[in-house]
Structure formats: C-alpha cells, structure tokens
Amino acid sequence: MSSEPSLPGGRIALVDVNNFYVSCERVFDPALEGRPVVVLSNNDGCVVARSEEAKQLGIATGTPWFKVAPEAGRWGLVARSSNYELYGDLSARVMEVLGRFGSWQEVYSIDECFLGLPGDERQLLGTAARIRSAVMRHVGVPVCVGVAGTKTLAKFVNHIAKRNPHMQGVCSLDSMPAAEVARIQSRVPVTGLWGVGGRTAKRLNAMGIETVADLKAADPQLIRKRFSVVLQRTVLELNGTACIPHSEERADKQQIMFSRSFSTPVTTAEEMDQVMAVYAQRGAARMAAQGLNASVLTVTAGTSRFAGGEKSFPSASARLPVPTQDPIQLTRAAVATMRTCISEGTQYVRAGVLFTGLEPADGQQTLDPFVSDLDQRHIGDLLGSVRAKFGEAAIGLGQGGLAVPAAWSMKRDFSSPRYTTEWSDLPVVRA
C-alpha cells in the first residue's frame, strides 16, 4: 500500500457537506431554505437525509416515510425522493473545488474528503474558512472543515465545528486552547470517534474506557492485543501520530468505493482506462455479491503533491442509462467519464470510482454473453444513433427499449428534476 508520507508540519483537513442530499435539493430550490426537509430512500421508503429543521422535529434517519407523512402538512415538512444524478454531479463539483486547496486529496465518500494542508499552523483556520466559502460560492452547498495533524483528530474537530455554530463551520486543533480540547475529549464518548462502533465501545467501556480522553490515554499495545491494529491506530492518531493509510475500498448501504495510489504515475488515457476497468469490475463483483445495482458513478483522480508539475484533482459523475451491476456497462461508463475530465500527459498518482444510488437488483438479470456479442456487431452504436435521433426510449435491448417505464423504474413521487444532467430538466428561472 502506498500511502503518501506526511510533510513535516503538514495538517489534514476533513471536509464534509452538511446534510448533503438536502443541501443539494436546496441549491436549485431556495424556497426549501429554513424549512424542514427530508430526502427519502429508493422507492420513497424511509428517511435517509434530514435538514437541521427536520432533525429538530425529532425525525430519525431510517424512519419509514408512511410514519412521518401524516404529520408533514402540520409541520410544513417537505419530502424529496433521492435524486442521485443531482447528488453525483454536485459531489463531483465539490470534490474538484476542494482538490484545489489540498496538496493531496482522498475522496472518502460522496460528501466528504481528506485534504493535505501544508503551511503555517496559524494560517490554517483562515484556509479552512476560505475552503468553506469557495464551496458555497462555486457549488452552493455548506461544508464543515476540521483541521488537525491526523485523520482521526481532523474528524473529531470537524464534529466540534458542527456542534458549535459560533465556529461558523471551521475548527483547527492548533487554534484551540489545549485545556479546552482536553475538556471536550473527556466529555465525548468513544462512539463519537471515527471507526468506533457500538460493539467496540461496549468492550472498551468494560475496560473502563468511556471517553475519547480515556482512549487517548490507553496503552496502544494493549489495545492492539485486545482489539485490533485498527483501534491501535486510533489511539496513536489521538496522540498526534498520523498512521491511518488512504482507504482503498469502502462499502456501506449508500455507496461502494474503490480508490488507490499507483506505484508509478499514470500519464496516458489508455492506462487510466485499465485502472477504471479494474475498479469497475471490482465494484460490479461487490454489487453482485450484495444484490445491488448502481444508478450513478463518480470518478476522481489526483496528481502528487511532491511532483513539480501541475496539480490537478479532476472529478466527474455520470448517470448509468439503467441501474446496473453489469461489469461491461460499468467499465464503459467509468472509462468514458474519466476520459472527460483527465488530460494526457498529466501525472496522476491516484484514482477512484464511487458507485451511488444503490438499489436492490431483484429480478433484473443482465445476459452478459448476449450483450457483449451484440456489441461486437456494433449494435451499441446503432442503438445510440437511433436514440440520438428519436429519443432515449425509442429503442434498446430488452427492457431498455420500452417507452413505458419498466418494473425496475422506481417510485419517485417527490423527485426534483435532474437539473444538472438532463437537458430537458434544466432549472427554470423566471424573467
């Protein structure tokens, strides 16, 4: 694993978008500002994202929509169906803006990334504020920025920034009095830490380790013996030693991600095609194993912070024609999307693919041999040209050719338009 060595005096920022899905909805519908808003899962099943106002109403993540719906009118609550095309596109834009500020960037999920921040520690708070205002200005979504010497601490101070409105979304550990940091750490339970789940917390509590301060003071060797090298790293990181490498693979209910550093830089589009093909196929295998289809993919790449050349952290997103786990389709989409945002000759040292808009794949099987056989006869090109002339639903393979939405087409009763990815769905401004 090639994790980039840390620069002396360098700091790490964890930047994430506040209530990402809700914030995306608000960009093109400013009337949602200040109102309680929830975003629903596939098929409008349950709440997956909440605005601050919705949180204050006591609506929990995972609450089934039918339980909240009767109260919606009284509360002035607005619900939106998940619009992964919009979220993917805005995510790619956010990541590209953030990449401009970092000496390196590790996209960690659709709405958060780590950035390397070189420079004087007294200036870091100012840099964090500039990052926040740049994302607001360029894309229109609010972010929180936590800056510290390690990823674990950066995550921790990011939470501090979130919980303290007077900090205006930014917090740098170097700018906080040590006594204040110690006081907060002695109050926050270990579950408030990145990567410490409920089960681990229970076992820690049994050892008398209840708070972040307790864990920080624990013996790293003992923690490694009783738990894992992963939790040992958490202890070391709490004490200022950066030791968590870039994650290469991440999967949860909302996303599947593959990303890594290269041992030698990738400089040609053809090499990058191969990288994308590998990730797309690993993603496809993961989705097949979990019975999921992806509806949107986002690709990212990045140059080295050490190389003398141009720094660049491109990112782009694409909606898949239909939700799929088919390796051929995913490979094509990843390759083509990456080609839209990279330039030949640039030395890329990292790349990644993020699959979102995951949904159950039940019943809809792709016949691989059939599809690839047709491809070799250029049926794909033919279909493409027919579609370009007569519209998306004019012709297609299997269900792709039905003008009537197929069974897999989801219930999206409250969907906002695909403002940034569909010409027919552009946001309307009144003159």
Add this chain to the structure above:
Amino acid sequence: MNDGGGPGDARGFPSPAQDYFHGGIDLNRHLIRDRTCTFVMRVSGNSMAAAGISDGDELIVDRSLTPRDGSVVVAVVNGELLIRRLHLSGDHVRLQTDDGGVPTEVPELADLSIWGVVTRCLHHV
C-alpha cells in the same frame, strides 16, 4: 491510436479520446470558463427580452463571478430564482427587469442573494 470502434477492440465503444485529436469546435471550451461553477438554466418569461433573453432560451450561469453594476444575474427573491439586471449605485441596490417593470429594491447589499452571474444566453432563433 485505435479509436476504440474496431471489431478487434474488446472495449467496443466509441472512444471519447477522439476529442483530443480532431479539430472540432468544443462549445464547452469556448462558452464555459470553469465547468465546476457553471450551470445551465432555462428562461421562463419575457421581461428580459430587451437584453436578448427570451422565453425558452438557455442561460449559462457562472456562480463564481462577482456581480457588477449592470450585470445580468440570477437572484434569489422570496425563495424563487429570478433573472434580473443588477443596479448598484451608491447605497442603492436594485434588481430590475428590462421591460420597465417595477424594480425590486434591496435595502442592504448583505440582504441580496445572488445565485450566479449570467455570462451567455443561448437564444432560440
């Protein structure tokens, strides 16, 4: 290099790499300064027709530009996105249509929410 469309090519899709080598005009390159902060919007209404912006036209909107006196902007007024010409003079801030309609007076510059600055209008002829 192989254009990706040949029968022996396992990838079998038209290669976007063609973009690097043919000399066609790329509107993205010429009309968009910075892809990351540029959005396309569709016009509804004719109150800005004198500025060459008509119902059904598409606008290229750059969020990162600083609006100046006379800029055509997308402004947020009462939760709605509106196209208006911005007038800044002394301590007066006004959002105006180009058809002589009643302007929206903004008491404080800080109260003004500008979504973005219109850089191009794709007018349907």
